[in-house]
Structures are given as C-alpha cells and as structure tokens.
Amino acid sequence: MPSTLTLAPAPPSEAAEAVRLEVRQFLAEELAAGTFSTHVDTWLSGVDPAFSRKLGERGWLGMTWPKEYGGHERTAMERYAVTEELLAAGAPVAAHWIADRQSGPNLLRYGTETQRKEILPRIAAGECYFVIGMSEPDSGSDLASIRTKAVRNADGDWVVDGAKVWTSNAHHSHYAIVLVRTAPADPTARHAGMSQLLVDLSLPGITINPIRILDGGHHFNEVVFDSVVVPGDMLLGEEGAGWHQVTAELAFERSGPERILSTFPLLAEFARRASSPAELATLGRLSARLLALRQLSIRIAAALDRGELPDIPAALVKDVGTTFEADVAEEIRRVVDVPASLDSPDPLGRALAEAQLHQPGYTLRGGTNEILRGIVARGLGLR
Amino acid sequence: MSGEQDLVVSTVREILAGHEPVKLTAERRWDAQLWAELADAGLTGVGLPEEAGGSGGELADAVAVVATLAAGAGAVPVAEQLLVAGPALLAAGLSLPPVGEPLTVSVSGGLRVEDGRLTGTATDVPWAGVARHLVVVADGPDGEVLALVDVAELEAGDATNLAGEPRGSYVLDGVPAQVGPVGELRARYALARALQLSAAAETVLAWTVQYAGERVQFGRPLAKFQGIQVQLAQMAGEVTAVSALVDAAVQRLDRGEPLELAAAAAKVRAGAAVDVVARLAHQVHGAIGFTLEHRLHHLTTRMWSWRDDAGNETTWARVLGAAVAGDDPWPALVGVV
Numbered sequence: 016m017p018s019t020l021t022l023a024p025a026p027p028s029e030a031a032e033a034v035r036l037e038v039r040q041f042l043a044e045e046l047a048a049g050t051f052s053t054h055v056d057t058w059l060s061g062v063d064p065a066f067s068r069k070l071g072e073r074g075w076l077g078m079t080w081p082k083e084y085g086g087h088e089r090t091a092m093e094r095y096a097v098t099e100e101l102l103a104a105g106a107p108v109a110a111h112w113i114a115d116r117q118s119g120p121n122l123l124r125y126g127t128e129t130q131r132k133e134i135l136p137r138i139a140a141g142e143c144y145f146v147i148g149m150s151e152p153d154s155g156s157d158l159a160s161i162r163t164k165a166v167r168n169a170d171g172d173w174v175v176d177g178a179k180v181w182t183s184n185a186h187h188s189h190y191a192i193v194l195v196r197t198a199p200a201d202p203t204a205r206h207a208g209m210s211q212l213l214v215d216l217s218l219p220g221i222t223i224n225p226i227r228i229l230d231g232g233h234h235f236n237e238v239v240f241d242s243v244v245v246p247g248d249m250l251l252g253e254e255g256a257g258w259h260q261v262t263a264e265l266a267f268e269r270s271g272p273e274r275i276l277s278t279f280p281l282l283a284e285f286a287r288r289a290s291s292p293a294e295l296a297t298l299g300r301l302s303a304r305l306l307a308l309r310q311l312s313i314r315i316a317a318a319l320d321r322g323e324l325p326d327i328p329a330a331l332v333k334d335v336g337t338t339f340e341a342d343v344a345e346e347i348r349r350v351v352d353v354p355a356s357l358d359s360p361d362p363l364g365r366a367l368a369e370a371q372l373h374q375p376g377y378t379l380r381g382g383t384n385e386i387l388r389g390i391v392a393r394g395l396g397l398r
Numbered sequence: 399m400s401g402e403q404d405l406v407v408s409t410v411r412e413i414l415a416g417h418e419p420v421k422l423t424a425e426r427r428w429d430a431q432l433w434a435e436l437a438d439a440g441l442t443g444v445g446l447p448e449e450a451g452g453s454g455g456e457l458a459d460a461v462a463v464v465a466t467l468a469a470g471a472g473a474v475p476v477a478e479q480l481l482v483a484g485p486a487l488l489a490a491g492l493s494l495p496p497v498g499e500p501l502t503v504s505v506s507g508g509l510r511v512e513d514g515r516l517t518g519t520a521t522d523v524p525w526a527g528v529a530r531h532l533v534v535v536a537d538g539p540d541g542e543v544l545a546l547v548d549v550a551e552l553e554a555g556d557a558t559n560l561a562g563e564p565r566g567s568y569v570l571d572g573v574p575a576q577v578g579p580v581g582e583l584r585a586r587y588a589l590a591r592a593l594q595l596s597a598a599a600e601t602v603l604a605w606t607v608q609y610a611g612e613r614v615q616f617g618r619p620l621a622k623f624q625g626i627q628v629q630l631a632q633m634a635g636e637v638t639a640v641s642a643l644v645d646a647a648v649q650r651l652d653r654g655e656p657l658e659l660a661a662a663a664a665k666v667r668a669g670a671a672v673d674v675v676a677r678l679a680h681q682v683h684g685a686i687g688f689t690l691e692h693r694l695h696h697l698t699t700r701m702w703s704w705r706d707d708a709g710n711e712t713t714w715a716r717v718l719g720a721a722v723a724g725d726d727p728w729p730a731l732v733g734v735v
Contacts, residue, residue: 016600016641020634024645039729103728279728286727292716295723299715302722303666306735307643314642328638335635388631395607395630397621 019327019394025317028092034075035096041073042104053105055369056277059234059376061107062187064141070101070108071141076115080123085136095316099272099309105280109184109234114138117267118145118192122213125252125260130213134190146182147268148193148214148238149261156386158194159205159258163240165195165212171247173197173212175240181380185223185236191216192264193240194257209257213249220244230357230372263324268381270315270329275308275336277377278343281366285347288363297350301343308336330382330390337377337384344370402455403462409439410466419471419696422562428528429473433500442476443497446484450494457652461593468594469601471696473563475525478502481590482583483533490544490578495531502529505584505708509536509570511545516575519567524707526566527554535580544583545575559703561696585661587708589647592664595704596644598697599637599668599675605694606630606679613684620682629678636671643667646735659721660735662714669705669714676701 045051051066070076078094080086101108119138122130137143154160163177175195182191191214198208216223220243226235252260282301289298311332318325344367348355355367378384392398417432436442445460446452460480467476483503487494495501502525509518520534530550536543547570554566607630610621620626644667647660676698680687687694705711722730 016603016634016637020638022642024649283727286723287725289719289723295719296712296715297719298722299662299717299719300666300670300711302718302731302734303643303663303670303715304639305731306646306663307639307667309732310642310646310735311639331631331635331638334631335639385628388628389624391631391634392627395627395634397607397610397627397630 017395020331020391022311022314022318022325022328025092025313028090028096030090031092031096034089034093035100037073038075038097038100042100042106045069045106046104051107053280053283054107055105055280055366056373056376057105057280058102058108058112058273058277059183059373059380060109060232061105062109062184063107064110064187066107067111067141067144069141070111071139076111076141077119077135077139080119080135080139084123084131085139087139091316091319092313095272095313099276102273102276103279103283110144110187111138111141112273113147113183113188114143114145116271117147117264118190120267121192121211121251121260121264124263125211126213127248129248130251143190144184144188146185146188146191146216146236146238148179148182148191150179150181152178152180152237156383158261159209160200161194161196161209163193163195165197165210165245167247168244173245173247173249175212175214175243175245178237178239180226180235180237182223182236182238183234185216185238186225186233188216190214191238192251194261197254197257206258208255209261210254211251211257211260212245213251214240214243214245215249218243218245228373228376230369262326265382266324266326266329269333269387270312270319270325272309272312274333274381275305275312275339277337277373278340278370279305281347281363281370282343284363284366285351291350293350297346301339301346304339304342308332308339312336327390327394330387331394333381334384334387334391340377341374344374403458406441406444406455406459406462407466410436410441410463411470413439413441414467414470414472417470417472419693420473421690422473422558424556427558427562427564428475428525432472433474436474436476437498442479442500445480446488446494446497450488452484452494452497457648461648464590465593465597468597468700469697471561471598471700475500475502475529477590477594478524478529478587481593482587483531486533486544486581486583486586487546487578489581492544492546492576492578495546499530500525500528501531501533502526503583503587504532504534504568505587507535507537509534509545511536511538511543511575511577514575514577515572516545516547516570517572519569521567522565522707523554523568524563524565526564526568527556528564532568533583535583536575536577538577542580543577544580545577547573547575559699559706561699561703563700563703565703582657582661584708585657586651588665588714589644589651589657589661591704591708592640592644592661592668593648595668595672595701596637596640598701598704599640599671602675602679602694602697602701603630603633603637605697606633606682609687610682626682629682633675633678636674640664640668640671643735650735659718662718663734665708665714666711666718669711672701672705
C-alpha cells in the first residue's frame with residue numbers, strides 16, 4: 016500500500032481505557048435516571064444543552080486543548096474513547112458536536128488570542144455551539160464554486176452577502192465559521208481568494224430558515240446573510256487562505272468515530288434479540304466490519320496524537336465507514352421481519368425507521384463518498 | 399515492521415524471485431523446490447523455538463514469512479506449519495516433527511481418537527498428499543482433542559481447491575496418534591488464512607493500480623478514468639480495513655490473549671473483502687486477467703479458496719455474533735480485539 020494510505024498501529028492507551036469506563040458508568044446512570052433515551056444518529060439530531068453542559072463539567076469537551084483555553088490537555092486517544100462511548104450509547108451530543116470536533120480546533124489553530132480566550136472555554140464548558148458554513152445552494156461537492164462574499168467597508172469591517180445550507184442546528188448555535196469569497200473568482204486559480212470568517216449568528220441581517228429532513232426533523236437550516244456587518248477582527252486565519260484552512264478542518268470533520276457509529280444504536284437493539292443462526296451470522300458479519308473500521312479509526316486518533324493530519328486515510332475510513340452505517344439497517348431487515356416505523360411499539364422497528372430515514376445523509380455529509388474516493392485515488396497516485 | 403522482519407522478508411523475496419508462481423496440476427501439486435530452498439534457509443521453522451527444533455525468532459517473523467509467501471503465491475504449506483499446526487502442537491505440549499518436513503492441518507471433524515489411535519476421515523486437508531504430518535481436531539473420550547499423525551504413506555486423493563492446491567482427504571483407520579489439548583487450533587487456522595488473504599489482497603490491489611497506469615485505452619491510461627479510480631479506491635478501502643483488523647488480531651495472539659473471537663472477526667472481514675477485491679481486480683484487468691497467461695489468477699483463485707478454508711464467513715460470523723448478542727453488546731464488541 017502507498018504510505019499515503021497506511022496508518023501505523025496505535026499504541027495501547029491505559030488512560031483512554033480508564034476514561035472509557037468513567038463515561039460508560041456516567042451513561043448508565045443517566046440512562047437509568049431517564050435524562051436521555053437512545054436514538055440513532057444523535058450527533059446530528061440529539062440536541063440537549065443540559066446534557067452537553069454535564070459533559071463539559073466532567074471535562075469531556077475540549078479534551079485535547081491547552082488548559083489556558085479551558086481544555087484538559089488529554090490525548091486524542093482519550094478523546095476517541097469518550098466520543099465512541101457517547102455515540103455507542105446514542106446519547107444526545109449534537110448541540111456541542113461541531114464546536115468540540117472542528118470549530119474549537121480551528122480556532123485554536125487560526126483564531127486570535129482574544130477569540131481563543133473568549134470562546135474556547137465556553138465550548139469546553141458545553142455552553143457555546145457552532146455551525147459549519149461551507150455548502151451553499153449552488154455549491155455542494157464543488158466547494159470552490161461558493162459565491163457568498165465578504166467585502167471590506169470603510170471601517171475595515173466585512174460586509175457579508177450570500178447563503179449557506181445544511182448548517183446543522185444553526186437555530187441552536189451561537190457562531191458559524193463561514194467560508195466566503197474575499198476576492199473575485201479566478202478561473203485559473205480556483206482555490207484562491209477565499210477566507211474564513213467567525214460570525215456571531217445573532218448579528219443583524221442573518222436569517223435562519225429551517226430545512227426539514229426525511230423524518231420531519233429540523234436539524235438543517237439555510238442561513239442567509241443580507242449585508243451582515245462582521246467586525247474586521249473576526250477574520251479567521253489569513254485572508255485568502257480559506258481553502259487551505261477548510262482542508263485542514265475537513266480532516267478533523269472526517270476522521271472521527273461518528274463516521275462508523277451513527278447507526279450503532281440500531282445494531283445494539285438487534286444484538287439484544289439476535290438468536291437464530293441467520294441473525295447471529297448477520298450480527299457477526301456487521302460486527303466484523305465495525306471492528307475493522309474501529310481499528311482504522313483508532314489509528315487515525317493515534318496519528319492526530321503524533322501531530323499528523325491524516326486527511327487521505329480519514330477520507331478512506333469515512334467512505335468505508337459511512338457505507339457500513341447505511342448497510343446496518345439493510346442487513347438487519349434481511350433477517351428480521353419488523354416493519355420500520357417511528358411509531359412502532361417495538362424499539363427495533365423505531366431504530367430501523369430512524370436509521371432508514373437518516374440513511375441518505377451518511378454518505379453525503381462531510382464530503383460525498385464520490386469526493387472521498389477521489390481523494391483516496393489521489394492517495395493511490397492515480398491523480 | 400522491525401529490521402528483523404525486513405531481513406526475513408527480503409530473504410523470502412530473494413528465494414521467491416527464482417520461483418515464478420506455477421499453475422498447479424495433478425503432476426505438480428506443490429512447489430517442492432521452493433519448499434526445499436525455504437527449508438535450507440531455516441524459513442520453515444521461523445517463529446518456532448530452537449529448543450523444539452524450530453529456527454527461533456518471533457511471531458512477527460513468522461507472520462512476515464507467511465504474508466510474503468502468500469503475496470507471492472508460493473505453493474508451499476508454510477502458513478500451516480508456522481502459524482497453525484506447529485504452534486498448536488507446542489501449545490499442546492507435543493513435540494514438533496522435523497521442520498524440514500511439511501506439516502498440515504485439518505479441522506473438518508469426523509474423527510475419533512481412542513487409546514492413541516485415530517479413526518475416521520479427515521477432509522478438506524490443505525496439502526494432502528504433500529504433507530508428511532497432519533494435525534487434526536478429533537473427539538476423544540473426554541471431549542475434543544488435538545491429534546498428530548504421520549500421513550506420509552497414506553492415500554490422499556487428488557482433490558484440489560480453485561487454485562489447484564491439494565485439498566484431499568485421508569481415511570484414517572486406527573493410525574497411531576500423539577494426543578493433546580485442542581487449544582486454539584481452529585482460531586489459529588482461521589487467522590492464518592485471514593493473514594494470507596490480507597497479503598494477497600494487498601498485492602492484487604498493487605498489481606491492479608500498476609496495470610491501470612500502464613494500459614492505455616481511448617488515448618489515456620485506464621487510471622485516468624474516474625470510473626476506474628472509484629473501483630481502485632473501493633479496493634483500497636477493503637484492503638486497508640482487512641489489514642488493520644488482521645494486524646490487531648495478530649497482536650492479540652502475540653500477547654497471548656484469547657484468540658477465538660479476534661480470529662473470527664479477522665476471517666469474516668477478510669473473507670468478505672475477497673469478492674470486492676477479486677471482482678474489481680478482474681474487471682480492471684479486462685480479458686487478459688481472465689487467462690492463465692496473466693499472473694492475476696495465481697492470487698485471485700487462491701483468495702476465492704482461502705476464504706472457504708478453516709470455516710467460511712458464515713461459520714465464523716455465527717461464532718462472533720453469539721459472543722456479541724445479549725443485553726450489553728457494546729462492551730462485548732469492543733472486547734473482541
């Protein structure tokens with residue numbers, strides 16, 4: 016295999032296994048107390064600020080960040096164990112997910128000292144939430160074609176016009192990191208002239224319109240910017256370096272266990288009743304696939320601990336992982352005769368319905384699998 | 399891979415370089431010459447302790463030898479000897495036959511051992527007719543045991559797998575046997591095949607990437623077509639997933655932890671990758687890959703067969719599924735490997 020695609024094995028981490036057991040205990044207590052119920056794909060749909068604050072109190076957000084910014088200076092392997100346990104339990108983690116996963120690390124890397132001091136501790140406390148401002152109505156996979164623009168006015172502030180879509184939970188969030196054109200599009204340098212702005216979602220001129228997904232849930236939004244004046248010091252990183260910064264951000268976005276575990280709560284529900292040879296074989300096949308993905312995902316966490324940015328392996332894992340997420344429901348329904356319905360009296364029927372109605376999203380969000388395979392092909396030296 | 403393993407791998411590769419893979423036939427059932435050269439170099443005893451008659455070295459060395467031979471389609475029973483029957487015999491407290499003599503394994507069952515004599519028919523025996531010694535799972539008076547018999551003088555029939563490797567049977571009629579605890583013979587066999595599948599799949603991907611870069615159609619290399627790139631990326635996803643899980647299972651074996659479920663997962667995952675990898679490899683290679691003239695078949699036919707050895711995906715998936723099923727599946731799952 017080309018070295019661009021391979022990942023070194025992860026060294027065992029006792030600290031990660033220790034915090035894993037703490038999280039597992041916490042989740043068992045919360046479930047028993049009825050503070051949440053298990054659902055599929057809760058990192059998109061499970062918004063619960065009170066739950067996010069509890070995680071913040073326990074030091075399970077901003078785990079790898081410096082202590083001076085409210086972080087806990089723990090390893091990516093420890094963070095991996097925490098996120099994995101939360102996802103496996105189908106816990107409501109959507110409120111803080113984007114901020115903890117990618118916006119915080121992005122601010123840490125490119126933010127001003129003021130931004131870091133003011134915002135990062137609030138993210139780590141589970142109180143401040145972010146949305147991703149990348150896709151637009153006319154720019155999906157072709158992100159370089161965005162048209163939302165920001166122009167400096169006489170005061171040195173940015174005036175933003177345009178619209179971003181698929182902004183998960185914008186209606187519950189405080190900030191967006193918005194990719195904008197700060198120079199006109201140049202057909203000879205498609206990736207030039209873009210920048211990232213840190214935008215307070217309460218600014219005048221911002222409208223947040225719901226976009227409902229197949230189960231009727233309101234997670235996505237269209238965020239419209241109508242001559243929004245963003246203070247000049249809210250430029251994130253370097254003017255014109257937006258594409259480079261977004262690429263780094265996507266490595267974080269694509270590398271986590273949420274790309275393999277979105278439908279685990281369904282698999283767990285199935286495992287609780289699997290008993291016939293056919294059911295056990297299906298459970299075993301799906302388990303083997305998940306175990307392989309898990310090894311890859313753990314290796315990515317270890318690579319992050321080594322200071323690497325494993326963007327190409329992360330694309331590969333996300334391609335294989337999200338395909339698996341979608342297959343879980345399909346494989347299970349081949350061996351059980353339980354109608355999928357959100358109103359089913361049977362928890363398996365409800366989990367099947369949630370997994371099915373969210374299924375188109377797994378292989379689209381964070382970069383379609385077609386885009387990801389293009390990245391893997393680049394890793395194979397084909398382009 | 400450490401420096402030690404680099405050395406082992408380069409030695410095996412040097413020997414393999416003089417042995418282009420051959421189409422196995424009824425007249426030529428294995429590569430006896432390759433085996434002799436490996437044995438002369440001490441490579442048929444790697445990872446088996448010197449005091450037991452092996453060549454010494456670590457598990458990682460044996461794994462490197464087996465993977466390199468699998469990738470080169472070497473027609474020799476080295477995986478059976480170094481990773482399955484050899485270590486299982488030692489774990490059972492039995493003595494190792496001379497490592498220059500090929501040793502193989504059967505987990506087909508249907509055998510009974512009483513008063514040190516083995517009776518029944520061992521089927522699906524890799525390298526039957528080639529191996530001198532055979533390790534089997536058999537029923538004893540107090541449950542399942544491992545038994546070692548000398549099969550040098552026995553008829554094995556001429557059944558083969560899809561690659562022409564011997565997969566015959568032995569009718570055993572009160573053959574004297576050494577008997578010991580069965581241990582993890584089945585899991586070792588499954589993991590060895592998963593390792594071979596992983597190595598073969600990785601090589602098939604490399605060959606396919608290379609071919610796509612060389613073959614020109616419509617004025618450009620196949621590798622420049624997006625449709626081909628997608629197929630190669632899918633193959634890479636399978637190969638990478640299999641390799642990571644097999645590695646993790648091998649680590650578990652190295653640490654001496656219970657192997658059964660990790661081996662089950664590795665065998666299921668590796669077996670499941672065969673269809674994707676072999677099918678897409680043949681698709682990209684086009685008609686030439688469908689001929690005996692081209693090297694591709696040496697590995698794809700082996701992959702199609704190795705996935706059936708030691709229990710196929712369904713058999714092992716049931717074992718793994720039964721362990722994960724229950725009220726608390728998540729801890730059960732992450733405890734596997």
